[in-house]
Amino acid sequence: PKFGEYGGQYVPEALMPAIEELADAYGRYVLENEDGFMDEFRERLADFGGRPTPLQYAEQLSARYDTDVYLKREDLLHGGAHKLNNALGQVLLAKYMGKERIIAETGAGQHGTATAMAAAHLDMPCEIYMGETDIARQRPNVFRMRINGAEVNPVTVGRGTLKEAISETMRDWATTVENTHYVIGSIVGPHPFPKMVRDFQAVISEEAREQAIEKTGGLPDSVVACAGGGSNTMGAFAEFVSDDGAERSSAKNPSGDEPRGRVDLVAVEAGGSSLTVDEEKGVAPNSATLSTGDEGVLHGARTKLLQDSDGQIMESHSVSAGLDYAGVGPELAHLVDEGRVTPVNVDDDAALEAFHRLSQDEGVIPALETAHAFGYLEENHDELGDTVVVNVSGRGDKDLETVIEETSKRDLDIAPDMSILNRVGGGGI
Amino acid sequence: PKFGEYGGQYVPEALMPAIEELADAYGRYVLENEDGFMDEFRERLADFGGRPTPLQYAEQLSARYDTDVYLKREDLLHGGAHKLNNALGQVLLAKYMGKERIIAETGAGQHGTATAMAAAHLDMPCEIYMGETDIARQRPNVFRMRINGAEVNPVTVGRGTLKEAISETMRDWATTVENTHYVIGSIVGPHPFPKMVRDFQAVISEEAREQAIEKTGGLPDSVVACAGGGSNTMGAFAEFVSDDGAERSSAKNPSGDEPRGRVDLVAVEAGGSSLTVDEEKGVAPNSATLSTGDEGVLHGARTKLLQDSDGQIMESHSVSAGLDYAGVGPELAHLVDEGRVTPVNVDDDAALEAFHRLSQDEGVIPALETAHAFGYLEENHDELGDTVVVNVSGRGDKDLETVIEETSKRDLDIAPDMSILNRVGGGGI
C-alpha cells in the first residue's frame, strides 16, 4: 500500500475495516476483473462517458512552438473533465460491493458533479459534502449536483473549502461505513484510493499512448499535465511511467516494433501568485506541493504537503480552484523523489494567458487547471522535445466568471475585450 | 434546390452570386469530396469534435417505459451540442473556398459558440451577430465566443433576438460576400444551406443507424428528436428517411443482412405555454411551426412559418431559447407534408419535467431543447415501438439558470429542492 515512503493508511480506526474491505474489492474487481467488473467499467466509460477521447493535433500551437503538440481531450468526457473516469469506476465498484449509498467531497465542484452523474447513472443515492464558501462561489456546480439528484451538504467549519469537506466526508464515512462508499476525488487518501483512482484514470494514458503511436509512429518525448491532487496527472502518466529509457524516442518506429525509450513526465503545479509562504498566517499563496512542500501526513496518507513548521496544514491558493489543495497524491510525490516525474509550476498570470491562448488559437477553452500545463508549454517548449502530449484535463466553461474577473485585474495583451458585456444589459452569468 | 414546394432562394440580389458560388462549392467539396474535403471534415470532427458520439442504452428509462431507449449523445460533442458538426463543416468549406472571414448569427448562443470554436480551430476571423436581448440573457455564451476570439456584434433592432440577428447577418453578408462566408446555424435559409447543413449533421444518423444495428441487431422502431430550426432533427433523421417500409423492423436480423423496414421519425416541437396564438399582438406562445404554422417565405426560403394573417412573422416563444424560432427547415416541412416525419409538440411544463427526469434517472443533464424529445417519450412511449433512439442534441449546463427559475414557478414533484442555494451565501451562477 505504499509508494516508497509515501502512502499508507493514516485514518481513524473505525474506517480501517472499510478501507480493508475496499482494498480487497479493489484487488478482486479492479485488478482481477472479477465478475467482469473492468469490462463493465470500460463499456460504461465508452457509452456513458464518451471514451475514447481524441488525441488531437494542435495545429496552431505546433506551428507556434515548432513542436508537434497533441491534446488529449479529456475535456470532452461527459461532465467536462477527467473526473468521471474515477467517479464512475468507484460508484460502480460500490455497487459490486453491495453498498447502498455514495458520499463524496468536492471543492470546486468538478468531482462532486462527476460523482452525482455517475450515481444517477447507476441509480445510487448520493450525498456530496461541499464547503459553504465553495458552494457560494461555485453555484453552477451545486445546481448540477442537485439537478442530478444528489444531496449537497454544506460544510460550515473552518474556511468552508475543500479540506474541510474532505474531513467532513471522512466523518460521515466513519459513521456509515457499513452501507456507504466514500468516492475520493483524486489519487489521495489512504490505500487503496491512490492506486485505485490511478487505475481508473489510467485509461487516459492507455489511450494516449496508443493514439500517439498510431498518429506519430512512436512515443511522445514528453507528457505534460497539471497537478493538484494529481488524478489527471497520474492518469496521463501511468502508462508512460515504464517508458523510462535513457534516450528520448520520438524517433519513429516504422518497423512496427513496440516503441521504446524515455518519455519525460512533467507535472505542472499552481505557482499561484508567489512561491513564498507566509508562515505567520499559515498561508501559501500557491499550491506547488510537489515543488515546495515537504513530507507529512494528511487525509490518510503520507505525502508531500504544504504545512507550517509545526505541521499545521497551510491554506493553499491558486486562481484555479481545482488545483487549490495543500496535499498531493503519494504516488506523484514518490515519482518526483525518484526523478521519474519533473515537478514544475506556473503562476496565475501565465495560466490565465495560456487559457486565452488555447481558447483563441485552438478553439478549445480549457479549465484553468489545464491552462497551467499550457502555461508551462509556452515557456518551456524547447525542453520538451519534438512531440509533446498535453492532457486537457477539463473544459473551462466552469471558469468563465473567474477568468473574466482575474483577467480584468491584469494587463494581458492576449485577453479579449469584454466590454460588450457592460454595454449590453444586466443579468448574471 | 427545393423540397417539394419548399426551399428556394429568396434573398437580395446582392447575395445571389454568393449563394450560387456556395452551391457550386457545396456540390464539389461536400457532394463530390473534391480535394478530400469530406475526409478532412470527418477527421476534424473526430479529433477536434470528439466523434463518434456514443449511442447509450438508457437503463432507467428503458425500465420505466418497458421500451429499449437509446440516447444518441450529441451532448458530448465539443462545445456541448450537435451545433459543431455544422459549424466546423461550414468554416472548413469557407476555407476551401478561399474566404477570409466568417460571420454567423446566434440566438441562445449555441451556434455562435460552435462557430467561434470552429473558426478559432481553423484560424479564421469570426464575427457573431447576436440580439442585445439575447446577449443580456445568455452571457455565458457571449463570454465563450469572446474567449474564443470572436467579435460579438450586438443587434439593437426590434426585440433584439434571433430573427433580428439573422436579418442583420444577411445584411453584413450582402456587403461582404466577396471575402466572407455566412455560417447559417440550422437547416434554414436559401439553398444550398438547408441541404448542406443537413449533410453536415447527417453524421448523427449515420453513426446512430450503424450503432443501433450493432447494439440491437436491427433498426430502431422510432427516432425522436426535438425540432426548432431543425438541424439536429434532420441530422438524426437523414439516414433513416429511406427506411420507409410498410412495417416496423425492430425484429432483429441475426443473419447479418442489411436491416430493412420502417423507422418512424418524430419531430418534437416546443408547445410553449399554449398552441393558441394572439393575432392582435402578433405573438405565438409556442414554436410549433411544423404542427401549427403555414407556408410562407422567411430568411431566404419558402417553408412553414408562424405568421399572422398579413404574413408578418410572429414572435415565437418557448422555455427553450434554442427552439424559439418562427420558421423551420424546408426539408422538414416537406417531410411532414409527405407524412414521412410526424410533427408533435410538448409544452414547457412537460419539457421541464423531462429535463429533471433525465438528469436524475440517467445522469445526463440535457439541453432544454433536448428535454422536449424526452417529454414526448414520457407521454407517448407506447406508440414508439420496442426500440427508440432519442437524439440528445445538447447538454443542459447552459440552461441551469432558466431551469431553476422556471421550475420555481411551477409545482413539479420531480424537481429537486434548490433551497441550499439560498441558505448559503450569494454570488451569481
Add this chain to the structure above:
Amino acid sequence: MGLERAFADEPAFVPYLAAGDPNYEDSLAYVEALAEGGADVIELGLPFSEPIAEGKTIQDAIVRSLESGMTPDRFFEFVEDLDVDVPLVCMTYYNLIYQYGDSESRSDSGTASGDTASQEGPRPFVEKAAEVGIEGFVVPDLPAEEAGPLREACDEFGLDLVFIVAPTTRGDRLERMMEQVSGYVYVQARLGVTGARDDVDDATEASLARLSDWDVPKAVGFGIKTGEHAEEIVAAGADGVIVGSALVDIVAEGHEDGDSTEAVADRLESLARELKQGAVRGAQERPQPERT
C-alpha cells in the same frame, strides 16, 4: 406597363419612403411633398417584420411604420388616400405579397379582395394593388429565379416588376433578370444594404456598362444623398436616381425632434428638388445620352 414613361423626357428622380412612417397622416404629407419636389416615380415601402435587405435607417422606418399600425390593407388605403400625380411602386418583401391571398381571416379587414382565397400566391395582392393604382413592384428578396408567379400576376393586371441588379450580378443571372424585368431596373450602386453614404462608387459605371443593351431605364440607387451625387450618377449614364435613406433620415430626425409635419415636408420637398435638379444637370453633362 407604364413606369418607363417616367424616364422618357429627362432623368427620373425616384424617391423612397416607408408608408406610414412615422404615422399614417404625416406619411401622406411627406409622400406628397416628394411629388411636389419633383419625384417622377415614388417607391412606397410596405413594411415587413423581417427586412433582410435594408440598412438601419430604413429598418428603423419600418419599425416606426409597423408600430403605427401599418398593414397591407392599410397600405392600400394609404395609396388611395394619397393625393399625388406620380406613378407609385410598392416596395415590400415577398411573404406579404404571397400571404395576402392565403389568409382565411382577412374577412374582417377593410378590403375584401383576398377573402378566403387560398393558395393563390401573389395574384390577390397584385389585383388589389392594381385596383388602388399601384403601377409596379420592387421585391428585394425575390430573385428572378423565384419571380415567376409574381411576374405572371403583374402581367395579368398590367403592372411592372422591377428587379435589382447588384454589382455582383453577372452572366446567366443578368439574362434571367432581363427576361423578366419591366418598368425600370434598379441598379444597386454598391454592395451592401440601403443607406446614405458620402461617396459615389466607381462600380456604378461598370454596372451601367453591363446593362447597356437592356431596353429598360436604368435607375441607380444605394447611397445617393445630394444633388451632386445624383448629378454624377446621371452623368455616368443612369436614367434616374433612387434615393431612400437620405429622405428617411429627414423623417426620422423630424420625428425625434418633434418638428411639425410642415417643416419636415418642406425639408423633404427641398431635398427632392435638389436631387431632381442634380439629375437633370447630370443629363446635360453627358456627352452622348444613351437612354433608349
Add this chain to the structure above:
Amino acid sequence: MGLERAFADEPAFVPYLAAGDPNYEDSLAYVEALAEGGADVIELGLPFSEPIAEGKTIQDAIVRSLESGMTPDRFFEFVEDLDVDVPLVCMTYYNLIYQYGDSESRSDSGTASGDTASQEGPRPFVEKAAEVGIEGFVVPDLPAEEAGPLREACDEFGLDLVFIVAPTTRGDRLERMMEQVSGYVYVQARLGVTGARDDVDDATEASLARLSDWDVPKAVGFGIKTGEHAEEIVAAGADGVIVGSALVDIVAEGHEDGDSTEAVADRLESLARELKQGAVRGAQERPQPERT
C-alpha cells in the same frame, strides 16, 4: 508505562479537553477543575488543523484553540504550567508528532529540543513530551499498522501508546493492536465520530467482550455525557470512561455566554464529579469485576 495505574483501584474517569480552548489561561483552569472533580487520567488535545476523527463539538474546540495561538511548543508549556496531580495523555494527529523534529525553523520557538533535527520522525516530539511530563498518546489517525516508529519512541522514553478499538475492529487488526497498545485501550462505543449523545450503545458490551483477553484496562468513550451513562458503561465491564464532548460543550457554552472562568470551571468540576461517581457506582453493580 504507568497509565495502567490510574485504573488499578477503581474505574477510571478519563476526561478530554482541547488545550488552549478557548484560551491558554482559562484552559489551564478548566483542566485543573477536571482534576479537582476526580479525573484519573486527562486526555489533553493538541489541536491539528484537519481533525478528521472529530465531531463538530471538538472540531469547534480545536478551532478556538488554534485561533488562541496554540502550537506544539505552546502545548508543552501548557503542560508544564498545569498544576494537576493526574497522569496526562496527549491526544493529537500524527502529522504534528511527525513534523516536530523535522523542522529547521523551530529555532526561534520557546523550546530547543527539536532544533534542526530532521527526518527523525516522532522521536523529538515524544522526547519533548516526556520531558514536560506527558505519559502517553492517543493518535486518532494512526492505526497500528503505521504506529511502529511512534511505538518505538514511546518505548524509548517510557510513554504509553493508547489505541482506539472501533466497533468494526476485528480479527487481525485486533491482534496487531494488542501487540502495540499500552496504558489503556480506548474502546469506541459506537461508529461515528466523537460527540455526546443521549443513549448508550449495545455495541459496547460486544466490544468489551472481544477485548476480554487483553491485559490493558479498557476505557470506553464516544457519547458518554452523564453519570448514569458512565455507570452503565462501567457496569457493562469497562475499566473506565472517556468523556470529551459533554465537557467541551460546557467550555463552548461558557465561552459563548461570556461566563466567568470560575463559573465554567465549577460546572466542569461538577460534571466531572458526577461522571466519576457514576463510574464508581457502575463498578459496584458489576457481579464479578473482571479487570486484570
